[in-house]
Amino acid sequence: MAMVKSPNKQVNLFYSLDCEDLAHNVALQSPNIILQNIKWRSFADGFPNIYINNAEELRGQHVAFLASFSSPAHVFEQLSVIYALPRLFVASFTLVLPFFPTGSFERMEEEGDVATAFTLARMLSNIPISRGGPTSLVIYDIHALQERFYFGDEVLPLFETGIPLLKQRLSQLPDADNVVIAFPDDGAWKRFHKQFDHFSLVVCTKVREGDKRIVRLKEGNVSGHHVVIVDDLVQSGGTLIECQKVLAANGAAKVSAYVTHGVFPNQSWERFTHKKDTLENAFAYFWITDSCPLTVKAIANKAPFEVLSLAGSIANALQI
Amino acid sequence: MAATPPPPSFSLHSNKPSHSHSLLRLSSNENRTFFSFNSNLRCEIKGFESHRGWTIERVSDMSKDSANSHITNPSSPFLSVSSVTSASQFPTKNAKRVVLFYCPETKVLAEKIAAQTDSIELRNISWGKFPDGFPNIFIPNAQGIRGMHVAFLASFSSPAVIFEQIPVIYALPKLFIASFTLVLPFFPTGTSERMEDEGDIATAFTLARLLSNIPISRGGPTSLVTFDIHALQERFYFGDNILPCFESGIPLLKRRLQDLPDSDNISIAFPDDGAWKRFHKQLQHFPTIVCAKVREGDQRMVRIKEGDPRGRHIVIVDDLVQSGGTLIECQKVLAAHGATKISAYVTHGIFPNKSWARFGHDNGGHPESAFTYFWITDSCPLTVRDVMNRPPFEILSLASSISASLQI
Numbered sequence: 001m002a003m004v005k006s007p008n009k010q011v012n013l014f015y016s017l018d019c020e021d022l023a024h025n026v027a028l029q030s031p032n033i034i035l036q037n038i039k040w041r042s043f044a045d046g047f048p049n050i051y052i053n054n055a056e057e058l059r060g061q062h063v064a065f066l067a068s069f070s071s072p073a074h075v076f077e078q079l080s081v082i083y084a085l086p087r088l089f090v091a092s093f094t095l096v097l098p099f100f101p102t103g104s105f106e107r108m109e110e111e112g113d114v115a116t117a118f119t120l121a122r123m124l125s126n127i128p129i130s131r132g133g134p135t136s137l138v139i140y141d142i143h144a145l146q147e148r149f150y151f152g153d154e155v156l157p158l159f160e161t162g163i164p165l166l167k168q169r170l171s172q173l174p175d176a177d178n179v180v181i182a183f184p185d186d187g188a189w190k191r192f193h194k195q196f197d198h199f200s201l202v203v204c205t206k207v208r209e210g211d212k213r214i215v216r217l218k219e220g221n222v223s224g225h226h227v228v229i230v231d232d233l234v235q236s237g238g239t240l241i242e243c244q245k246v247l248a249a250n251g252a253a254k255v256s257a258y259v260t261h262g263v264f265p266n267q268s269w270e271r272f273t274h275k276k277d278t279l280e281n282a283f284a285y286f287w288i289t290d291s292c293p294l295t296v297k298a299i300a301n302k303a304p305f306e307v308l309s310l311a312g313s314i315a316n317a318l319q320i
Numbered sequence: 321m322a323a324t325p326p327p328p329s330f331s332l333h334s335n336k337p338s339h340s341h342s343l344l345r346l347s348s349n350e351n352r353t354f355f356s357f358n359s360n361l362r363c364e365i366k367g368f369e370s371h372r373g374w375t376i377e378r379v380s381d382m383s384k385d386s387a388n389s390h391i392t393n394p395s396s397p398f399l400s401v402s403s404v405t406s407a408s409q410f411p412t413k414n415a416k417r418v419v420l421f422y423c424p425e426t427k428v429l430a431e432k433i434a435a436q437t438d439s440i441e442l443r444n445i446s447w448g449k450f451p452d453g454f455p456n457i458f459i460p461n462a463q464g465i466r467g468m469h470v471a472f473l474a475s476f477s478s479p480a481v482i483f484e485q486i487p488v489i490y491a492l493p494k495l496f497i498a499s500f501t502l503v504l505p506f507f508p509t510g511t512s513e514r515m516e517d518e519g520d521i522a523t524a525f526t527l528a529r530l531l532s533n534i535p536i537s538r539g540g541p542t543s544l545v546t547f548d549i550h551a552l553q554e555r556f557y558f559g560d561n562i563l564p565c566f567e568s569g570i571p572l573l574k575r576r577l578q579d580l581p582d583s584d585n586i587s588i589a590f591p592d593d594g595a596w597k598r599f600h601k602q603l604q605h606f607p608t609i610v611c612a613k614v615r616e617g618d619q620r621m622v623r624i625k626e627g628d629p630r631g632r633h634i635v636i637v638d639d640l641v642q643s644g645g646t647l648i649e650c651q652k653v654l655a656a657h658g659a660t661k662i663s664a665y666v667t668h669g670i671f672p673n674k675s676w677a678r679f680g681h682d683n684g685g686h687p688e689s690a691f692t693y694f695w696i697t698d699s700c701p702l703t704v705r706d707v708m709n710r711p712p713f714e715i716l717s718l719a720s721s722i723s724a725s726l727q728i
């Protein structure tokens with residue numbers, strides 16, 4: 001893992017402003033990754049006024065763009081760059097989108113639902129084909145496995161995962177041999193259970209009692225164990241907190257959490273931070289990756305949060 | 321018009337299954353009898369391959385058989401039906417029934433469009449948001465629009481709302497509708513339409529690409545209605561999967577100019593060659609003045625390139641206004657060369673950061689410092705809301721033009 005394999009391909013990496021830190025981390029992984037600049041400006045009416053520096057020098061080069069669609073407002077300006085780069089006679093184009101937003105609104109339960117995950121997949125499938133072929137699209141822990149098929153043939157999705165980072169981190173814990181993995185629901189189990197073959201697994205489930213939604217332990221044993229709840233993303237965090245209570249009530253010695261994407265709208269991460277006035281803090285650790293850069297900035301150095309960087313994994317993906 | 325069934329009973333029909341039992345029940349009521357015939361006729365129309373040919377045939381048949389005498393005779397339902405329909409269709413020119421969806425910004429304009437004709441029915445969309453800011457959208461009664469002609473009235477006033485409306489625009493054509501029309505009165509990013517350097521990003525092309533990616537409905541590609549796009553060349557930015565229909569607000573201006581007390585003293589001024597290229601063909605019956613921007617050192621100055629403003633009421637015409645600096649420079653130059661009054665027209669009043677506030681009203685006779693009229697259309701709803709009832713501004717509505725476009 002320390003050495004990037006087959007270091008033959010030189011890649012020019014552009015990035016959105018939010019992703020500047022992650023882009024620098026990726027470039028540190030390998031001398032073959034060169035950071036490039038974009039001028040992000042706006043006209044007075046709020047529409048983007050963007051310029052790609054050194055455009056002619058990209059001819060014949062492998063080019064990548066590290067995107068972060070942290071809000072609807074950011075989609076259009078980055079999409080303008082994403083649609084422009086492949087047409088500059090580049091050798092190949094890779095779009096790295098660590099977090100695929102709108103991922104949790106991916107199905108139509110009723111005619112009239114608008115599944116914005118499909119909208120975004122359609123927009124990305126419309127990326128022009130470069131002279132070197134279709135765009136490679138690198139996404140981490142997309143919300144549902146079925147979403148692989150939302151993309152058209154004009155784009156090549158490469159689905160990666162942050163779970164190896166978690167497993168490596170767990171192996172460093174002092175109580176590594178006492179860790180069990182808990183999934184908050186069947187969806188998370190379906191997504192991740194294959195990657196935890198060597199761990200004991202626990203599955204929770206949401207049940208309705210009247211108007212209440214209650215989390216219950218469906219299967220598995222947590223007595224005396226350090227339980228790590230694993231999911232692809234966290235929003236307000238309500239589900240994780242309910243799980244933590246149930247797991248603690250069933251005898252867990254410690255509870256931690258991992259999500260690949262720490263979305264945390266409206267500062268909702270605050271409910272997880274360790275407070276000095278409480279006797280016992282709920283979560284021992286809360287691991288996220290740097291796929292959501294705004295959250296990474298917000299939670300820096302705040303226990304129990306710890307960031308596991310995707311930089312090494314992205315650097316490897318750029319060499320494919 | 322009197323022969324047309326009233327809208328309530330018509331919409332009542334659309335919610336009912338068509339079978340003999342329904343017809344029998346309706347036929348017991350005198351008013352419903354006509355309605356029933358109308359319903360029956362719609363089935364008949366569907367059976368003909370050529371709707372237009374059928375209409376012609378009926379007309380000649382009516383005159384030949386003196387069908388009018390049978391209007392109230394239920395024993396000849398077919399003839400009565402054809403008479404009623406022939407009479408009712410001519411005033412509305414074979415009106416196509418269109419379901420019009422809209423976004424929150426365009427609600428006011430949508431209501432004006434629907435007021436133009438009975439053929440346009442408004443439908444709303446549930447616009448919600450998830451806590452992370454991404455849209456949570458629902459189209460109510462989606463199955464109810466199967467087989468219908470559907471339109472969406474969009475307004476991309478900022479990059480953020482593009483991603484709110486695009487999911488709806490991509491979703492509607494796939495709901496088994498008869499056709500889909502996207503009405504985008506103002507095509508934003510239109511001024512960022514060329515690459516002067518490798519590395520420039522023309523976001524007008526980005527947006528054209530996004531719209532060319534709209535799924536094709538069962539009735540064919542989307543029709544895209546847009547007004548006074550910034551440069552004529554932008555027509556060719558769209559792929560073949562979409563049919564752009566380029567309309568203009570200039571007819572509204574011409575009609576308005578005819579109403580002025582000094583309508584025979586109007587000259588048109590273009591602030592630059594671009595505006596002249598865009599509009600001169602539509603305004604060739606007016607004396608024309610063309611201004612030009614010239615550089616003297618670091619200064620950019622506006623000069624009169626050709627034409628004479630002396631003694632005239634000058635109307636400066638352009639497709640859009642942003643901060644308005646160019647219009648104000650033109651106004652000063654035209655006043656200095658003897659214009660008695662100065663007004664302006666732009667189709668799209670963008671006015672970022674409340675820049676409309678710099679335009680004062682001349683209160684009858686100070687062309688060097690203020691405008692007599694400043695006409696804009698309602699293509700930019702946020703501006704319309706701000707400048708309503710604030711002289712010199714006056715809104716010329718695109719509602720009737722859009723209503724007519726929806727009948728194409």
